[in-house]
Amino acid sequence: MHPSETLTDKETGTGLHPLRLLLILLIISILMMFAGLTSGYIVRRDEGNWLEFDLPTGLLFNTIVIAISSATMQWAWFSARKDNLRQVKIGMLTTLALGVLFLIGQWQVWGELVSNRVYFGGADSNPSGSFMYVLTGVHGFHLITGLIFLVLVVVKSLRYEVHSRQMLAITNGTIYWHFLGALWLYLYLFLLLNH
Amino acid sequence: MAANIPTNAPVHGTPTVPHVEHDEHLHHDEHHEQSFLTKYIFSQDHKVIAKQFLITGIFWAIMGGALSSLFRLQLGWPESTMSWLTPVLGKWVEAGKLNPEFYLALVTMHGTIMVFFVLTAGLSGTFSNFLIPLQVGARDMASGFMNMLSYWFFFISSIIMFSSIFIETGPASAGWTIYPPLSALPQAIPGSGAGMTLWLVSMALFIISQLLGGVNYITTVINLRTRGMSMGKLPLTIWSFFLTAILGLLAFPVLFSAALLLIFDRSFGTSFFLSDIYIAGQALNNTGGSPILFQHLFWFLGHPEVYIVIMPAMGMVSEILATNSRKPIFGYRAMIGSLIGISLLSFVVWAHHMFVTGMNPFLGSVFMFLTLIIAVPSGVKVFNWLATLWRGNIRFTTAMLFSIGFVSLFISGGLTGIILGNAALDIQMHNTYFVVAHFHLVMGSSAFFGLFAGVYHWFPKMFGRMLDEKLGYVHFWLTFIGVYLVFMPMHYVGIAGFPRRYYAWTGFDSFSQFADLNKFISAAAIFAFIGQFIFIFNFFYSIWRGRRATENPWNSNTLEWTTPVIPGHGNWPGAIPAVHRWPYDYSKPGAEKDFIPQNVPYSQTQSSNLPNERETAE
Numbered sequence: 001m002h003p004s005e006t007l008t009d010k011e012t013g014t015g016l017h018p019l020r021l022l023l024i025l026l027i028i029s030i031l032m033m034f035a036g037l038t039s040g041y042i043v044r045r046d047e048g049n050w051l052e053f054d055l056p057t058g059l060l061f062n063t064i065v066i067a068i069s070s071a072t073m074q075w076a077w078f079s080a081r082k083d084n085l086r087q088v089k090i091g092m093l094t095t096l097a098l099g100v101l102f103l104i105g106q107w108q109v110w111g112e113l114v115s116n117r118v119y120f121g122g123a124d125s126n127p128s129g130s131f132m133y134v135l136t137g138v139h140g141f142h143l144i145t146g147l148i149f150l151v152l153v154v155v156k157s158l159r160y161e162v163h164s165r166q167m168l169a170i171t172n173g174t175i176y177w178h179f180l181g182a183l184w185l186y187l188y189l190f191l192l193l194n195h
Numbered sequence: 196m197a198a199n200i201p202t203n204a205p206v207h208g209t210p211t212v213p214h215v216e217h218d219e220h221l222h223h224d225e226h227h228e229q230s231f232l233t234k235y236i237f238s239q240d241h242k243v244i245a246k247q248f249l250i251t252g253i254f255w256a257i258m259g260g261a262l263s264s265l266f267r268l269q270l271g272w273p274e275s276t277m278s279w280l281t282p283v284l285g286k287w288v289e290a291g292k293l294n295p296e297f298y299l300a301l302v303t304m305h306g307t308i309m310v311f312f313v314l315t316a317g318l319s320g321t322f323s324n325f326l327i328p329l330q331v332g333a334r335d336m337a338s339g340f341m342n343m344l345s346y347w348f349f350f351i352s353s354i355i356m357f358s359s360i361f362i363e364t365g366p367a368s369a370g371w372t373i374y375p376p377l378s379a380l381p382q383a384i385p386g387s388g389a390g391m392t393l394w395l396v397s398m399a400l401f402i403i404s405q406l407l408g409g410v411n412y413i414t415t416v417i418n419l420r421t422r423g424m425s426m427g428k429l430p431l432t433i434w435s436f437f438l439t440a441i442l443g444l445l446a447f448p449v450l451f452s453a454a455l456l457l458i459f460d461r462s463f464g465t466s467f468f469l470s471d472i473y474i475a476g477q478a479l480n481n482t483g484g485s486p487i488l489f490q491h492l493f494w495f496l497g498h499p500e501v502y503i504v505i506m507p508a509m510g511m512v513s514e515i516l517a518t519n520s521r522k523p524i525f526g527y528r529a530m531i532g533s534l535i536g537i538s539l540l541s542f543v544v545w546a547h548h549m550f551v552t553g554m555n556p557f558l559g560s561v562f563m564f565l566t567l568i569i570a571v572p573s574g575v576k577v578f579n580w581l582a583t584l585w586r587g588n589i590r591f592t593t594a595m596l597f598s599i600g601f602v603s604l605f606i607s608g609g610l611t612g613i614i615l616g617n618a619a620l621d622i623q624m625h626n627t628y629f630v631v632a633h634f635h636l637v638m639g640s641s642a643f644f645g646l647f648a649g650v651y652h653w654f655p656k657m658f659g660r661m662l663d664e665k666l667g668y669v670h671f672w673l674t675f676i677g678v679y680l681v682f683m684p685m686h687y688v689g690i691a692g693f694p695r696r697y698y699a700w701t702g703f704d705s706f707s708q709f710a711d712l713n714k715f716i717s718a719a720a721i722f723a724f725i726g727q728f729i730f731i732f733n734f735f736y737s738i739w740r741g742r743r744a745t746e747n748p749w750n751s752n753t754l755e756w757t758t759p760v761i762p763g764h765g766n767w768p769g770a771i772p773a774v775h776r777w778p779y780d781y782s783k784p785g786a787e788k789d790f791i792p793q794n795v796p797y798s799q800t801q802s803s804n805l806p807n808e809r810e811t812a813e
């Protein structure tokens with residue numbers, strides 16, 4: 001926004017801060033991307049010649065990890081509301097660590113797939129396996145953007161810019177993080193139901 | 196008016212309820228002197244970014260036009276020698292003949308450049324950026340930084356696309372729709388080698404640019420409207436930019452997915468779109484892919500994309516027609532309703548591009564039905580434009596001429612859409628010049644006319660000077676006549692079955708009778724292209740030497756004309772004006788002047804107030 005823009009002098013919009021709305025719109029665009037990929041998955045699967053394989057066991061563990069990270073993020077947010085700045089830092093750092101753990105876990109899952117002879121590309125690959133890599137990979141990429149976002153919020157909190165009267169950044173971070181968790185949950189259920 | 200009174204009370208607590216959240220950005224003071232770099236290059240001012248988009252768009256339009264002149268030369272005079280082009284094209288001219296594969300590269304680059312770089316980035320990028328903050332009464336976009344990124348992503352994407360023209364194997368050659376397997380296999384055509392890779396990378400960056408721009412447009416329209424500017428008082432330009440941005444937000448990510456999968460097929464050995472292919476006597480080991488899947492993903496973007504191109508033009512034309520007819524736009528609410536209708540429908544008709552892919556005929560009928568429904572909101576718009584002109588006090592400014600030309604072209608091209616929308620007819624017409632004629636009238640030419648109308652109309656606010664009207668008239672008539680001379684004959688060639696994207700038709704007896712017609716089309720096309728240089732001259736000459744503009748040269752009602760001749764960063768030197776009325780109070784009975792700007796309160800216009808407005812005035 002222009003530095004001299006005052007939000008008080010405006011028509012009532014959605015009631016959301018512009019940066020919040022920007023975030024939601026970006027989330028919608030990410031959703032559309034996955035809508036495209038998963039509907040492509042279904043269309044392609046219905047055409048036959050589709051390799052069936054067992055989902056890697058690591059996925060369940062990773063799902064639990066990312067669910068816990070959502071909880072710790074939420075805890076950090078509540079702590080910020082209560083101006084408990086130490087807990088904010090602990091909560092956010094735990095979330096970051098769990099996020100990294102999730103990514104490592106997904107990497108392991110890829111290893112598991114390869115050892116089960118499910119390949120991304122090449123002569124022995126089948127779209128069913130390739131889709132698996134694409135869905136996890138693109139989600140993982142967005143998770144990295146989420147981690148970067150959280151690091152920025154942590155930096156802000158170190159500068160005492162996150163507290164009960166400056167909740168915008170941490171709330172946006174929390175929303176994005178929950179979205180990434182929910183997106184993973186959707187993908188996991190989708191893969192469970194459609195393979 | 197009580198609802199519009201600002202609430203200054205600071206709001207704490209839950210983040211979803213308050214109208215005003217605390218934001219640390221607002222407390223920074225950034226009023227330091229700007230260097231050349233931050234003022235003109237890495238500017239976050241929406242007006243500068245708009246001009247950057249415009250000038251880049253003009254560059255691309257010249258490129259796109261030049262490429263089309265080259266392939267029209269080939270189509271018009273297939274027997275002639277082209278050795279004189281060797282200095283420009285180098286090895287693509289072999290023994291005096293254009294290389295056939297390079298012909299396909301030309302067509303592909305022409306389409307890509309025109310659809311995406313000129314009529315999407317050049318059109319929306321310029322006018323959404325320029326007009327949204329000015330017309331809704333905001334000092335800038337919601338995020339100036341993301342807006343700047345949007346331009347620079349576009350710029351990098353442009354550089355990559357441009358550089359792909361100069362590589363050894365040539366640029367992408369699989370058509371702007373890049374259907375696999377042609378686009379996926381370098382063995383299929385040289386352009387599907389490095390050229391296609393660069394195309395995909397460039398488009399990925401382009402999509403990011405569009406998304407960064409689009410989320411900004413939407414947020415600005417929703418959140419930064421000035422006091423009194425309810426959605427029901429927005430100029431139609433803003434409505435069209437707003438809906439265009441929403442279409443982009445929903446459609447471009449899907450193209451991104453398709454491009455991503457294609458990248459994997461090309462470079463990582465996956466088989467999303469490839470199966471059972473023999474090429475040069477060799478079997479590829481890709482199995483299980485589906486090329487039709489690509490078409491679905493592509494057209495899910497592709498069809499909304501054609502409306503992303505046309506809707507901003509529709510909005511600007513509505514605005515210009517009303518201003519220069521000195522009449523309120525006819526059917527303001529119907530205009531908004533039809534834009535919304537078109538936007539919704541545009542997501543459920545994509546398979547009309549795929550009638551011949553062997554889809555289930557029942558499914559085809561469903562898509563046919565939905566497609567033909569689009570004629571209804573399109574018709575509503577056309578009738579409203581005509582009714583706005585009807586008995587108006589018309590001022591034939593150049594912008595007005597181009598707007599009227601837009602309506603004409605949109606009708607001519609829309610009619611053939613109804614023919615193509617019928618699956619049974621489309622089976623005959625698909626992939627012929629009839630389709631080319633259809634979309635060049637309804638999309639290509641119309642959107643270009645909207646672009647020109649916008650430039651002629653808003654040039655004074657952009658550069659503080661006027662474009663020359665006489666040159667404008669010459670430019671208009673050359674373009675208008677040229678466009679019809681080019682695209683009308685194409686319908687006949689198409690009905691006769693002449694396929695698009697063919698290098699030469701001389702091998703087919705049934706088509707040699709069209710030799711003269713093809714020459715004629717080519718001559719007209721090159722004539723119309725040369726006519727555009729009048730505009731280019733006028734544009735650059737007038738930036739520095741044009742007649743000085745006044746604040747409101749067209750006696751227009753919208754807010755941008757309440758700013759200084761050349762608005763600075765922040766747009767209004769003082770407070771942002773509040774809005775009291777809709778933007779179309781032209782020739783209101785009883786009023787002193789034939790226009791009442793949006794920021795004039797009813798209390799100052801007692802003589803012209805309608806009964807219900809009298810109450811508001813008190």
Ligand code: HEM
Pocket residue numbers: 372501502504505547548566567569570573609610611612613614615616617621624625626630633634637638639
């Ligand atoms: C009454 C409204 C319209 C109808 C019923 C309609 C119908 C169609 C159909 C059925 C096709 C596919 C033809 C084929 O490939 O065999 C087509 C192609 C096309 N239409 Fe339209 N159309 C309409 C309006 C528009 C508008 C407003 C635009 C753009 C602003 C547009 C742009 C295009 C483009 C770009 C193509 C060709 C894409 C390609 O194959 O390269 N159409 N139209």
Ligand SMILES: [Cu+2]
Pocket residue numbers: 497498501544545547548
């Ligand atoms: Cu279409």
